[in-house]
Amino acid sequence: MSPHADSPDGAADNHSPAIQQACPVFATDCLEDSHFPELENRSHLRYTPDDELYDLVCVGFGPASLGIAVALHDTLESRGPPIDVPGLNRSPKVVFLEKQHQFHWHAGMLLPGAKMQITFMKDMASMRNPRSEFTFINYLFKNDRLAEFANLNTFLPQRVEYECYLKWCASWFEEVVSYNQEVVKVVPEKSSTSNGKFTTFVVTSRNLQTGKLESRRTKHVVVAAGGRPNVPPPFPSKHSKVAHSSRFSHVYNKLLPHTQHPYNVAIIGNGQSAAEIFNFLHIHYPNSRTRLLIKGGALRPSDDSPFVNEIFNPARVDSTFNRASELRASSIREDKGTNYGVVRLNLLEHIYETLYMQRVRYGNSPEAEVHWPHRIMPYRCVTEVENSPVVKDGVRLHIRDQSPLYLSEVPDATETREILDFDAVFVATGYHRDLHETLLQDARHLMPRGALNDAKWEVQRDYRLHFADNTVGDDAGVWLQGCCESSHGVSGFPLAQFPAYGTSLTRSGI
Ligand SMILES: Cc1cc2nc3c(=O)[nH]c(=O)nc-3n(C[C@H](O)[C@H](O)[C@H](O)COP(=O)(O)OP(=O)(O)OC[C@H]3O[C@@H](n4cnc5c(N)ncnc54)[C@H](O)[C@@H]3O)c2cc1C
Ligand SMILES: NC(=O)c1ccc[n+]([C@@H]2O[C@H](COP(=O)([O-])OP(=O)(O)OC[C@H]3O[C@@H](n4cnc5c(N)ncnc54)[C@H](OP(=O)(O)O)[C@@H]3O)[C@@H](O)[C@H]2O)c1
Numbered sequence: 001m002s003p004h005a006d007s008p009d010g011a012a013d014n015h016s017p018a019i020q021q022a023c024p025v026f027a028t029d030c031l032e033d034s035h036f037p038e039l040e041n042r043s044h045l046r047y048t049p050d051d052e053l054y055d056l057v058c059v060g061f062g063p064a065s066l067g068i069a070v071a072l073h074d075t076l077e078s079r080g081p082p083i084d085v086p087g088l089n090r091s092p093k094v095v096f097l098e099k100q101h102q103f104h105w106h107a108g109m110l111l112p113g114a115k116m117q118i119t120f121m122k123d124m125a126s127m128r129n130p131r132s133e134f135t136f137i138n139y140l141f142k143n144d145r146l147a148e149f150a151n152l153n154t155f156l157p158q159r160v161e162y163e164c165y166l167k168w169c170a171s172w173f174e175e176v177v178s179y180n181q182e183v184v185k186v187v188p189e190k191s192s193t194s195n196g197k198f199t200t201f202v203v204t205s206r207n208l209q210t211g212k213l214e215s216r217r218t219k220h221v222v223v224a225a226g227g228r229p230n231v232p233p234p235f236p237s238k239h240s241k242v243a244h245s246s247r248f249s250h251v252y253n254k255l256l257p258h259t260q261h262p263y264n265v266a267i268i269g270n271g272q273s274a275a276e277i278f279n280f281l282h283i284h285y286p287n288s289r290t291r292l293l294i295k296g297g298a299l300r301p302s303d304d305s306p307f308v309n310e311i312f313n314p315a316r317v318d319s320t321f322n323r324a325s326e327l328r329a330s331s332i333r334e335d336k337g338t339n340y341g342v343v344r345l346n347l348l349e350h351i352y353e354t355l356y357m358q359r360v361r362y363g364n365s366p367e368a369e370v371h372w373p374h375r376i377m378p379y380r381c382v383t384e385v386e387n388s389p390v391v392k393d394g395v396r397l398h399i400r401d402q403s404p405l406y407l408s409e410v411p412d413a414t415e416t417r418e419i420l421d422f423d424a425v426f427v428a429t430g431y432h433r434d435l436h437e438t439l440l441q442d443a444r445h446l447m448p449r450g451a452l453n454d455a456k457w458e459v460q461r462d463y464r465l466h467f468a469d470n471t472v473g474d475d476a477g478v479w480l481q482g483c484c485e486s487s488h489g490v491s492g493f494p495l496a497q498f499p500a501y502g503t504s505l506t507r508s509g510i
Helices: 063-079 136-142 146-152 159-171 245-255 272-284 306-312 316-322 325-338 345-362 403-407 435-439 441-446 495-507
Strands: 054-059 094-097 181-190 198-207 213-223 242-244 264-268 289-293 374-377 380-387 395-401 416-422 424-427 477-480
Touching: 054 063, 054 198, 063 094, 063 159, 136 146, 136 159, 181 213, 181 435, 181 441, 213 435, 242 245, 245 272, 245 424, 264 272, 264 416, 272 289, 272 345, 272 374, 306 316, 306 325, 316 325, 345 374, 395 424, 435 441
Parallel strands: 054 094, 054 213, 213 477, 242 424, 264 289, 264 424, 289 374
Antiparallel strands: 181 198, 198 213, 380 395, 395 416
16 A cells, blocks of 8 residues: 555655754744754664654654654664664664654643652653753763753753753754644554454555555554543533644734733633643733632642652552552552642742732632632533623633532531633643544454443553454554553653653663
8 A cells, every 4th residue: 555545645755854944943933952962963864755664653753752763873873883672683664654744742731940740850861860861960961061960969850941951852853753644543554464353554644744545554653642621521622712722822822912911811621731721821821810720729839759659669669560450550540649639849839929929919818819800710610601791702701600509608608609601711621642542443442352232452562452362463562651550550641751752662672
């Protein structure tokens, strides 16, 4: 099958797109772009024409896939190029398909001053091989900032610098990344010589520049597509004044064009994203009125204390994976406060101080609080969203307010209803990590118990998808990266685990 069967623009040749296009990655908005010499950074992974059979196609090129790319490069490096990977007598034929037009790491939430949530040591390489070229320390060294970074006395770089580090790593792999490719399905296929087994997969993607579908054949697939925004009902997924937090920095200045204007803005959610947006608006829109609507009673701090943080140790994955499923589910719930619906303590304290200063300025009584510019409104649930009849092009929220049940000083208080109008609403309600369920629709007949309606794909310890016995050849398979929390625990996706993933894939012979 031609890899570009549907694409008139897809004529494949043997020249790397990176060479043809004179390294467009270097034209990113990274801080040190001008310091990237062309093609100086070139990994051991080589371009493969799209009509050849790949060893590995990775869906998505975020940190999970980048970790795999780095681990493959390091494996090849350690054996001296041109070297092979176990089971292959040549360099692996690999491509990463990424829907963004260049490497970005959650660019929609790259807010000024936002810090990393974990130590920089859990980078693309250090935990697997601290002597790798791709450690964050080496990145600082190569960019002549190691001494100054050390003076910062921190393990938590700003996210903007860490994205530059990730872009620097990504720039090594330009030859093997195809940007503007949104993967839409992964379909197993048999060959005439495979004894009835499925031995390859066809990965179909939409070229977002041409709109045309393209297909690539491969023996192995990694799905590492990250999260897709969770926009729960009743919030509309498409509305000119309602945006998910993942798009915040792309849209806020269109939704709120005048920084001195007294906009009314709602933020929904009580995680890090909601808190960062709330805080950002206080600083950059000094005359705005903001309302942070949260389900519970208070913002809670993320727990990154050392004993608890051990759940992220790579060695913990074995015990989590082998735990009885109910026990595993309850311990994952117990560990939720390390990551979800929580806010880093220093930001939480900063927001508290902002709100406290309103007590000084506007008064401390409940009556005064109603008029504060910025408020956290607890025990709130939005029940209906409609166009506002009073704010031009604005949004009206119907809200169930259960705070009297918890906070009223009189007995038998009941919940109430509120109607509030806003210029814009930011929905910071987290992510779903289940794109593989959609991409693998056409493979469901290969599920171990057949394609039952509500069945979900399961993975083995090495993140390999569980197909029914004897249906898929030994030298073929699909791996999931970054969406295995229910089987591998919360450490199954943060940056901490990525180097380990890469290692397990190379061990598997990819
Ligand atoms: C704002 C924010 C900050 C975070 N900070 C931290 C942190 O400091 N530390 C930490 O450990 N974790 C952090 N996280 C958690 C985050 O999940 C990880 O940092 C990391 O980004 C996960 O990497 P990933 O590759 O699995 O997913 P992603 O980073 O989401 O990358 C997935 C990639 O796949 C692409 N993609 C998606 N669908 C398709 C498709 N159909 N076809 C082709 N490409 C596709 C996406 O465009 C994306 O580039 C943060 C998350 C957010 C939202
Ligand atoms: N600086 C940084 O490094 C940075 C910045 C932002 C995010 N992050 C990371 O990104 C990941 C995601 O964070 P996030 O804040 O985007 O998402 P999140 O942690 O999943 O939080 C989403 C919040 O939305 C709430 N929610 C869900 N549905 C809701 C509804 N219908 N109404 C009201 N509230 C609802 C959830 O409450 P329930 O839990 O009760 O459902 C939860 O509190 C985390 O790992 C976080 O650490 C990092």
